Amino acid sequence: MRLPARRLLPATALTAASALLTGCFTGTQQATDDSGPGGKRIRVAMLQPPRSGLSPLSDDAFKLSRWSTAETLVKLDREGDARPALATEWKQSGRTWTFSLRDGVTFHDGTKLTPEAVVRALTEAATASPKPRILDGVDLTAKADGEKVTVTTATEDPLVPQRLSSPQLAILAAKAYRGKTVNPVGAGTGPFELTKVTGTSSATLDRYDGYWGGKAESPGIDVKFVPDGTARAAALRSGEADIVEAIPVSQAAVLDQDLVTEVPMPRTNTLYLNTGKGAFKDPAIRAAARAAIDAESIVKGVYEGRADVAKGLLGPALPWAAELRTPVERAEPGDPAGKTVTIGTYTDRSEMPEAAAALQQQLQKAGFKVKLDVREYANIESDALAGRFDAFVLSRATVLDSGDPAAYLYSDFASQGTFNLSHLKDPEVDKALKKATDTPVGDARRKAIAEAEAAVLATDAAVPMLHERVIQGDAAGVVNAAHDPRERELVTADTYVK
Structure with a gap:
């Protein structure tokens, strides 16, 4: 076409x-x-x-x-495996991991990287309210052990090194943690x-x-x-x-193509449906919304072909997900006639309002009455988290924090997840997410993650529409x-x- x-x-x-x-x-x-x-x-x-x-x-x-400017103990390679950064090596013993620190590292204020500095930074993150999302469901404590640092979790956690690669667990100088906020100016490594x-x-x-x-x-x-x-x-x-990040797809063709780089990324544009209250509390009405959405037309009309139609929450940046994905049994669509819903989204990514407008037309065609609420993200996030919308269109990175999608799935769909826009509280989903989180790294974990994705999709709490690509200008x-x-x-x- x-x-x-x-x-x-x-x-x-x-x-x-x-x-x-x-x-x-x-x-x-x-x-x-x-x-x-x-x-x-x-x-x-x-x-x-x-x-x-x-x-x-x-x-x-x-x-x-x-x-x-800010660095972490660990970094990830292209495959998502943990590699040395401020820590040079680590080993696991049950619930405890021991990290050896790199010699000769100084913070930008001239102070030295010490075990005490690492413990301070990790403790600030672990005790923050809310916690950084990489620590959702994780009880983590850090202690200095001579020239090393030990990190202990309440239960055995195979992903501790990957978690510590999250930029939200960056190690900053002591000066950054004075007062009620964390100030990174002059405090990185x-x-x-x-x-x-x-x-x-x-x-x-x-x-x-x-x-x-x-x-x-x-x-x-x-x-x-x-x-x-x-x-x-x-x-x-x-x-x-x-250097220009996140060039809108509508402007990509305007630029000299030699200056544009397009990279498939683990980011999914998803319609989150509020399962806690309103029209979408009914699984049949959620199913009606899912059945009404034509993601291919959004990819072609809004993203101008610079995206991939979603088959699940995890996209082509994780090829194993497609290999492990199995058919999902969902509720039958109900009759949405007369149901009024409000969809929220944000202006920071220029495609989002267009995608929401396309969804509005598709849902109205199916019988819904649809209102849109579009603002800057900083002005709408709190309302979205508080459940003030029937649905929310979000562009979400699925492996941003740890290189492993289990953390994203837990954050967004666990009953205790801190970014649960769908307000989903489903025992079967929680069970699948816990299994995925607890399974050791490798093939068994990937299989458990695929099962958790299927459990989420079976609820229709989220309708994945497309997987985005990075469009960067240099x-x-x-x-x-x-x-x-x-x-x-x-x-x-x-x-x-x-």
């Missing part, structure tokens, strides 16, 4: 969008440093502004990770030091010459938060930004920018601008 024509950005829109960035990078591009090939600072246009003052205990942690944050508009990072892994190629990073997707695309076209002079499906890396020590 022929795809719809791509929408081009008119010159007047380009001028207006570009104006949003005018002045934000002024002068920074001319900075030079003769000590390496990267004599210019890197100008980055980011999608979402900070939600929690760049606290690593929130989703802001992934910004700190993408700027290479990475190749770039966060030196200034200007509210929700910009951030500045300078090269940290004492980095344990060697001096970064670029002298620094200048970040501008640009929620408007048209403005981000315009910044790349006009040369005002060097200016012609950019060298070694990261293209990371997990959205943990963007600018690394090896990244520079010619």
Whole structure:
């Protein structure tokens, strides 16, 4: 089937969008440093502004990770296996894991990485309210043991190293934890030091010459938060930004294709249905919504073919999921006639309002009466978590935290999950999720995860529609920018601008 024509950005829109960035990078591009090939600072246009003052205990942690300023004990390789970072090795003994720390690491304030510093950071995360989602359902304690750190969980947990790779468990200097909030400015261990944050508009990072892994190629990073997707695309076209994340699919064709990289990612666009109250408390009405949704038309009409139709919650970035997936027995659709529902979504990803509008039409055709509530994510998340919508359209990373989807499934669908937008409380789902969480890493765990996915899908609490792709823009002079499906890396020590 022929795809719809791509929408081009008119010159007047380009001028207006570009104006949003005018002045934000002024002068920074001319900075030079003769000590390496990267004599210019890197100008980055980011999608979402900070939600929690760049606290690593929130989703802001992934910004700190993408700027290479905050680091974790462990990192993940492409396959999702744990590899050394601030910790060089580890071993398990029942419920306890022992980690050896890397020598010669200093925080950006000059203090040394010590077992006590690691324990402080992990304890702050483990006792936070709410906890970082990687610790959903996990009771974790950390103690200094000579020059090493021990991490103990209430029950034996095969995923402790992978959990500790989450940017939300970054290790920061003691100064970061003074007061009621966590302040990452000048407190990381990475190749770039966060030196200034200007509210929700910009951030500045300078090269940290004492980095344990060697001096970064670029002298620094200048970040501008640009929620408007048209403005981000315009910044790349006009040369005002060097790296642009999350280019909207509607703007991808406008750009020089040599500057655009598209990477399949473990991110699913899902319609979460509120099972706790309202119309979708009835399984038959949830089934009617699921039956009414035509995901293929949304992929073609909204995403212009730059996405994959979902067969389940886990997409092509996890090929084993399709191999293990089995048919799911669901409720028969009921009659939605006269049922009024409100769907919430957000403007930060430009495709989301369009996807919600398409869903509105599809559900209305099936007999629902549908209202939309669309806002910036920072202004709508609390209402979504509180269950104030009948349904919510969300673009959700499925292995963002640990490289393992069990944590995402637990967070989103367990009775005690902290991101349970569906307000699902189902004993069979909880049982399947616990089995997936407790099973050792390997084939048996993957099978248990597939079974947990099937248990969730059987409830129709969530209707997976499509799996997204990363669309990133890199200016012609950019060298070694990261293209990371997990959205943990963007600018690394090896990244520079010619």
